[in-house]
Amino acid sequence: MLPRFLAYPRLELASCWKKPMNIIMFAVFALMAFGFVAGGVQVQSGSADTGAPKLAINAPFNIAFADAALFALVLPFFVAVSCGMPVLTDFDRRINRILGSTPISYSEYAFSRFLASAQVLCVILALWLLVQIGLYQFWPIDETERTRAAFSLSAYLAPLALFALPLGTFVGGVSMWLGVRTRQPVLVFALPVFLLVTGIFFVWGFAPEWLPHWIDRLLMSLDPTGMRWFSRTYLTEDRGVAFYNSTSVAPDSAFVISRVGFIVLGVLSVWASGRRLERTEHRDLRVGDVARLLAEAAREDAAVGLAQHGAIAARGGNPAAIYTTPRFITSTFHVLRSETRTLLRSPGVWLFGPLILLQTWGTTNFRIGPLDTELLISTGTGATGAFNTLTLLLCFLTLFYTVESLVREERCGLSAIFRAAPVPTAAVLAGKILANAVLAIVIIGAAALAIVIVLITQAVRTGLPFTLQPSVLVLILGILLAPTLIVWCSFVAFLYALLRNRFVVYGVALAALIGTGFATQFGQMNWLTSWHLWSGLRWSELDRLAFMWDAIVINRLTVLALAAFFIVATLSLWPRRVPDLRAVADRMTPARFFRGLAMPLLAAVPVITLGFYAGLSVRSGYEGAPQREAQKAYWKRNSNTWENAAFPALDSVDAEVKLFPDTRSVEVAGIYVLRNPHMKPMSEIPLTIGSHLTTSEWTIDGVATDPTKRDQPLPSIENRSQLYVVRPARPLATNERVTITFKLNGAVPNGWSRSSGGASEFILPSGVVLTTFSPSFLPIAGFMEGVGVDGKNSRDAKEYPLDHWKGRVDPLFGPAWATHVRMTVEGPADWILNAVGTEIESTVENGRRRTLWETEHPVRFFNIVGGPLEAAKGATTTVFHSQRTSANVETMVEALDAARANYSAWFGAYPWKNLRVTEFPGLAGYAQGFPGNISFSEGIGFMSRPVDEDDEDGAMDVAYYIVAHESGHQWWGNIVTPGKGPGGNIISEGLAEFSALMLLHHEKGDAQAATLRRRWEKQYVDGRSADNERSINRIDGSRDGDSVVTYQRAGWAFWMLRNVMGEEAMLAGMKEFVTKWRDGVIMQDGLDFPLIEDLIESLRPHATDTAAFNAFVNQWIFGTVLPEFEVREASVTGSESAYETTASLVNIGSGEVDVRVRIEGVTEEVDGKKTPPLFEDIVLRIKPTEPTSFTVKSSFKPVRIVVDPEIELLFAGRKRSEKSLSAP
Structure with a gap:
């Protein structure tokens, strides 16, 4: 048994070096390893300062990160080819018929084939591992940016065991089973495509704050690549280079069980493949009753023969033969009809079709906007949102189907007859490529259907009108996507004509896709080279692709010209005859060689012309x-x-x-x-x-x-x-x-x-x-x-002295001295054009409107914003918007009125007459609070899903929040301009965040305010840089991770300070701060502008408990504390109405804080609505690393422990800190 079982492994090992696919796999892995090292692809951790601790490129975590990404992106395709295709190739070569006459069983054959492929893959990975070790250990690096740790072989081997082994076994086994089960080579690639597409667009990165923790854990276990587990466990929350450089990857029990499960599934799939072969080859289920079929065939042959002889006898003999060469169109139609019938009957279409429909539905239905809120979908945003997904899926799908279509005759043994037929080569290729176009149309139709379903669902959920625009779907998913598919199919056909080996074509095409992906990811593509147009379409309901329309058109024309060149080159190379040495020598004569180049060179002229124009346009x-x-x-x-x-x-x-x-x-x-x-x-x-x-x-x-x-x-x-x-x-x-x-x-x-x-x-x-x-x-x-x-001439961030705030400080942005602005703005008569100040006069002449604006109070910066808009007036404010994006205008007007009234009462009088929000096309996603004239992108509030009172807990009106934040800049940034130095921008952005939170708390209720705080917490914890982070008073915005401290941590810190001081006392201090620093403080050598220490000095006199105030400020504003809690040793005793819950709480983070702990009971539903659970609370004083035990008695059955249930304390790992209880 063993010798016959090892026959295939020995044969594959002896001949593996001759197979191009194996060479391509090794080259791709080696080049990507080189790219990772030379290009600096690594875990994003460490300080940006020169001389500060840096990540070791050969640390176990960095190698695991690089390997996990490489395996997830590339390995499944090569494994599928190596494990799934050999059995099908044996079928094509009729070897399966020989197997039945040998002692080897079909189960042994399946496992032998699988072992042979796995053995070759192991050899390739071993060779790649040597290259990787050489690069990571010896490639020159800049010691100011990266470093090296001591060599550890286990650091290189561990990722192979954790990621490559389970993934390769699972993909290899399932791919073999799909090939054996369907006899369709295309379906061998179904699993790799599914894993890549769902991973990129969903599994690896989908982690909004509202996602339950158990679903997050489930997705980690169900991801065969392990990327989500690795990212969510170790990378999402930065742990610092000290951890990454000194710690090895330690899988948890759930991850280990899931990896073992995937290995078992892979092995079971190989066994199922053998069982399937046993049934189909010993008892061919496709044939049925062989005796009956043979008898029917004999009767039909006899009847046909008698009919033919009778017809000849009646005519008196055979007629003269008439030969006609089929025309191009007729031939193309016949090939197209035959290929289309074959493709549409293949199981792959009905597998990939629903997959693409579901993926498109997912990417459009779950579009995440600011603060993990849901965005509205229009036809344009849905189509452009699905464009990248469809491009990737259809490139894979058409690659597999085009190659298999081109080799179908060879696989069926009909290539000699087919190539000898008097059918033009152009007709053959046109028919096959057009058949793939029909396939693409079917898939695009499924994607369009998914968008329609999302629009209908959205209309039902929100009550907004159902607005389907078929012309937009045709434009984006038809006219703009088609050139990508045409050039890709023609490129694949060209590769096959040139290389004449489908496995080599697969390898080269996959390498081209990988190269394109990395070039896109690292910003190396432009309008000339972006053949796939990936992320090149930015839809705006106001602009509707007009901004870069000329570039888009030239790009698509260039791609079509390139496709024409590939088609001509393919026709010149297509093998209609098997060449001998003499024929090859004849073709290499100068006359015939240059004659053969004439048409390809002529076809290259449009490519060169359009490419030259596109290149010059990009450059200029x-x-x-x-x-x-x-x-x-x-x-x-x-x-x-x-x-x-x-x-x-x-x-x-x-x-x-x-x-x-x-x-x-x-x-x-x-x-x-x-x-x-x-x-x-x-x-x-x-x-x-x-x-x-x-x-x-x-x-x-x-x-x-x-x-x-x-x-x-x-x-x-x-x-x-x-x-x-x-x-x-x-x-x-x-x-x-x-x-x-x-x-x-x-x-x-x-x-x-x-x-x-x-x-x-x-x-x-x-x-x-x-x-x-x-x-x-x-x-x-x-x-x-x-x-x-840029990166070549940038310098380290400036180090300011600790007492920088005590001297005169220049303004952070804009001039130190305010300006009186008088500006006449002229534009189209039907436009609204807003500028800073008050409208003095407006006249219309010759289709042009001239409006004079003048500031009633000096300003430091100003803007012009407008377009063909409408006005929605509030009590004291106005929102100018497009009718196409009016879903949130009512709540934005409400927020603007509330902000003006409340902020004036809280912080000081508003000095300008106007307060307006003016919408501009969503070609950029920002809003800016200029004095009285807020410019507001359509993409960050106008297109958010409106929130109703009936929405479930956790919903947040993000349009209201963003308007509140930008309105806050009227005080924090305009009335009070921050100083240039550490902590300066906190006064602008951090206090605007706090103001928005306060407004949301007072006007929308604490449920929405708590949701906002929870999402701030996630953004901060996920976005902070452990090694770069400085205290709030030392943040200047120049380092990685400064942004989340400036916005989210600062907003949180001021909210917690409000709880320490009391709201009335804090607002009194802030009003005093505004009064003092309005327009700057005059000093002998100029105007002085405030930093965060100046704010603290204004607040301190209003604190009722100075010691508590100082302790809080030292930890949260002058320090970088971040608690993280862990519930341990939780148990429940008692019964009926007397329960006692005992546990200990440990702060595994930093800081000494008071925290509320809640014991909750069961949540019940009454009339279809959830009622708040019964609970008991206890407040604990927690010190770092010291367990604090507590006991809580309750009259209800406790089901879980919740730390900080009211969302009043910023800490890491909120979801992890919850603990389920099991009561007796």
Whole structure:
């Protein structure tokens, strides 16, 4: 038995080095290992500061991370080919008929085949492991960014056991069973495609805050790749490089059981394959009653023969033979009909079709927006949301079906007859590729059906109108997706014509997809190279793909031209005859060789022409190389001179801004009055001008000057790489002014993007948003420090002294001195164009509206935002919106009115007349709170699912919250401008978060406020950087993880401080803080702006318990404590109405805190609604690492322990801290 069982393993091992697929697998794994090391693909942990602890690239966790990703993405496909295809290949070669005459059983044959494939895979992985060890141990690295630990062989072997063995066994066994069961080579790849697509789009990353912990654990166990378990267990919450560099991966019992289960399933699948072969080969179930079929065939042959002889005799002999060559269209139709019938009858279509429908339904129905809230779906967002999924699925599907279609005749033994038939090669290939197009149409139809189902479900759930737009579906899923599938199918056909080995074609095509995926992931694709258009479509209900439509069209035309080139090249290479050496030699003669190249070269002309145009357009666009180099030149030329230099005060701006949406252009005529507010004279004044703008007609105090000329007499302007240095006639003394006039014009943005369909500022037919945070339409007074800085010239974050806040501090953003703005904005007559200030007058002439805006109170920054919008007025506020995105307008108006009223009462009087929200197209996902004029993307509130009073617990009105946050910036950022330094931005963003939480608490109830706090907690815990994190008063936004401290932790900290101080006392302190720091504090050397310590100094006098206040501040604001609780030794005694629950609570994190612990009873349902459970609470004082025992008596049967049930304390592992109880 053993010799025959080992026959296949010996044969495969002896010949494995001859098989291209094995070589391709080794090359792909080796190249990806090299890419991971050279490209810095690693666990994202460690401090960004030079000299701080760094991650070791050969640490067990980093190797496990790289291997788990590699195995999950690539290994299943090669395993499926190695284990699933050999049996089918034996069928094609009729070897299965020989097996029946040998002593080997079919079960032994199945296991022998599986062992042979597994043996070869192990050899390949062993060779790859040697390459990986060499790279990770010896490849040169930058010691300031990464380090190395001591060599450990177990670090390299453990991932193979944890991830590769279970995954490979499971995929190999199931793929073999699918192949044997269906005899369809395409279905061999069904499981790898399913794992990859569901992993990328759902399993590996889907973890909203509201997902129950048991479902999260279940998904970890059901993921064969192990990626979700590894990510959710070790990576989601950063544990720091000390942990990752010194600890090995330790699987828990549930993970081990699931891995063993997958191995068992794989082995059982191999056994089932053998059993299936036993039944089908010994008793061919496809044939049925052989004797009856043979008898019927004999009778039919005799009848046909008699009929033919009778017909010939009646005619008096055979007629003259007439030969006609089938025409191209007729031949194509016949091939198409035959191939389509075969494809549509194959089980793969009815497996992949529902899979794609479900996947599309999932990706569209569960679109997650801000704070894990649900987004509304339109036809456009549904189609663009499904575009990436469909592209990936259909590329895999058409790859397998195209290859199998091209080799079908060879597999059936009909290739000689088929190729000798007088059918044009073009017709054969056209028919086969068009049949795959029919298949793609069926699949796309299933995806469109899924989108329709989601739209219907949404209409039923929300009461919003059902708005299906068939033309949008046809455009996105038809016209824009089709070129990708056409070029992919033609590329696959070209590969087969060139290589003539389906396994090599599979390997090369999969390598191409892998390379494309990595290039896309690391931002290496652009409008020229993005053949798949992955993430290139950004749908906006206002813009509707118009922003980058020219780039999209050229991209699709280029792809179609490339497809035409592949088709022509395929026709030139397609093998209609088996070549001999003489024929090959004849073809290599110069005349025939160049004659054969003529048509492919001619077909390459459109590709080259369109590609050249696309490449130039990308290069000359606003994200092209010249633009990046101009920004670097700006930094290189000016950073040493102007960093930390004194800048002038911009006393007034008088500008006329003409907007031309159809050409995306702007014309500006402006007057700046600049003043020297400093003690020292000012001889040079810097102004930053956007490189997309052309300047003209400069004057200084009425004297004309030309920045393009050098060595001009004073007054003059010198252009230093877009930093225009103004030199007055004489240096400005303290409080002396200079008046500068100018004209600007340009396009915003100028040209194409690099690859995306989005932009932060723009002038478009769908809307406009321009700000003075960048020189998009007006000069910026001063030098902009972040422009031109990238990974190559960036420096470590600045280290500020601990007493930085005690001296004079410059403003964090904008000028230190406020500006009086008078601005005339001109645009289309039917547009609403809002600017900062009050509308003075508005006139319409020649289809253009001119509106004069003037600020009644000085501002530090201003904007223009608008478009073809409608107004929804509140009591004291207005929301300007598009009718297409009006679902949340009512709640946004409510939030705006409530914010103005409450914040004025809490923090101080609102100084401006207007408070408006103005919507702009969702080409960027942000909102910005300019004074009285909030610019608001359609994508972050307008398209959120409305929340009703009947919604279940945990729902949150995110549109209300975002409006509340941005309204908070009227006080925190505008009225009080934060200082430049650590803790400065906390005053802007952290206090805006706290204000929004307060408003939600008072206006919407604490249920929504608690939901907001819980989701903040998840964002903070998942997003923090353990090694980078500094205390709130030391955060400056320059390090990884600073953002979640600035927003979520700070908002949480101020809420907890409110609980310590009491709301009335805290609001009194905040109002005092606003009064003191409104418009800055005048000091001898300029205006001073606040940092977080200044806020603490304003709050401390209002604290009733100073000791508790100081203790809290030292831990949560001047410290980085983060508790994490674990319930241990929980037990329940008693019976009936007398139960006693005993347990201990341990803080395995940091900080000494008071925490409420709740013992809950059973939740019951009354009239279909859940009632709150009975509970008993106890408050404990918990110190780090010290278990605190507690006992709680209850009259109800306890079922679980909940730590901090009211969501009043920020801590890690909230869901893990819950403990189920088993009462007697």
